[in-house]
Amino acid sequence: MKNFALIGAAGYIAPRHMKAIKDTGNILTAAYDKFDSVGVMDSHFPEADFFTEFERFDRHVDKLKRIPSKKIDYVSICSPNYLHDSHIRFGLRVGADVICEKPLVLNPWNIEALKTVEKEYGKKVYNILQLRLHPSIIALKEKIQNGPKDKIYDIDLAYITSRGHWYYTSWKGDVSKSGGIATNIGVHFYDMLTWVFGAVKKNVVHIHTHDRAAGYFELERARVRWFLSINADTLPDHVKAKGGRTFRSLTMEGDEIEFSDGFTELHTHSYQHVLDGKGFGLDEAMNSIQIVHDIRHMEVIGLQGEYHPLAKGELVKHPFEN
Incomplete structure (x- = not known):
């Protein structure tokens, strides 16, 4: 059972990610969005901690990193497209693998730069190519x-x-x-x-x-x-x-x-694909x-x-x- 954090919990596509985390037998531990219309979390992970300020979310995830049973294994990203690059870097920096909605980034050179960050932290970035x-x-x-x-x-x-x-x-x-x-x-x-x-x-x-x-x-x-x-x-x-x-x-x-x-089921298949070690990098x-x-x-x-x-x-x- 893996621990997940979710960035962009109030977005249109976020419920599919929550469902995928649940259906693959894992836990959403923490979520962030600057908007607080996230009642959908009650249908999936009512016990998840939720933050509307990124700084507090960052602090919480950093604290969890020092508790072996609660350390975040995966960061899922459903934020606006132009923020994906920054949020992917956050996920890698806290020692997690990353699952990101499409488009992964906006420019091809962003991908080349992320390859360097992957190597730096020894973690992987996966794209939802359902x-x-x-x-x-x-x-x-x-x-x-x-x-x-x-x-x-x-x-x-x-x-x-x-x-x-x-x-x-x-x-x-x-x-x-x-x-x-x-x-x-x-x-x-x-x-x-x-x-x-x-x-x-x-x-x-x-x-x-x-x-x-x-x-x-x-x-x-x-x-x-x-x-x-x-x-x-x-x-x-x-x-x-x-x-x-x-x-x-x-x-x-x-x-x-x-x-x-x-x-509607392809996100769950995508998550299982990643968890099975076959994700699209x-x-x-x-x-x-x-x-x-x-x-x-x-x-x-x-x-x-x-x-x-x-x-x-x-x-x-x-x-x-x-």
Whole structure:
């Protein structure tokens, strides 16, 4: 039974981490968030100590380090993207291994620096790359590996997860803190695509605004048109007609690859993967972090060439622009 500390306990994804800690038979000992809306902890670890000031959380974890039975073994990180690097360093510094939400960091050079910190403290950093553990994606990878070695597949990826105006007031709407749409909601899809189809040979960005991004990859084994959005207006008509707010689609050669189910359990699988000594470390995170960094800094060419059909939707102003 391992002792966990959690940073970012009030966030959207934190309950999945709490559930994963509990379902794998471990204990959440301490948690931190500057916001105190963390009643969800009662459903998982009501005895966990909670802090709204990082300094007091740091002091508490440091004290536990000197009590063998209470020493923190793992620090789980669910904080805003731009704080991951700092919080990972904290975890390593207190002598714990680290499990961090995606994106691991915002820039590829942050990963290189963290490799040095890992060696300094003799601990490991693991990234939640949950799609690599999804049965449908594992089956897809095996199909590609066992198929014709010279075949290049045509892939379309679309992910629309509707968000309200609150999004732009939060850290997620600040590119310097979230990395923008492609980083915030796309990074695990890019990881999945390169894990299955190989490294990026060509990267084109057609659209990159406050509420959507679209582009085209040429991978070693695939040509990929992709589209991401948080604007409900970009949902396909058949989804709108049913009152849906989310659309997730992955097609290969025109055939849908169903992977919508099972997402809520993938964090538990990810934790077990780490506890079994098989977690995805810094090197595994590098490809997707390099991709989102490149997308963030690339010239946007507009709707020309191989763009995703959903990219043709009408562009809108930022809701808070005059």
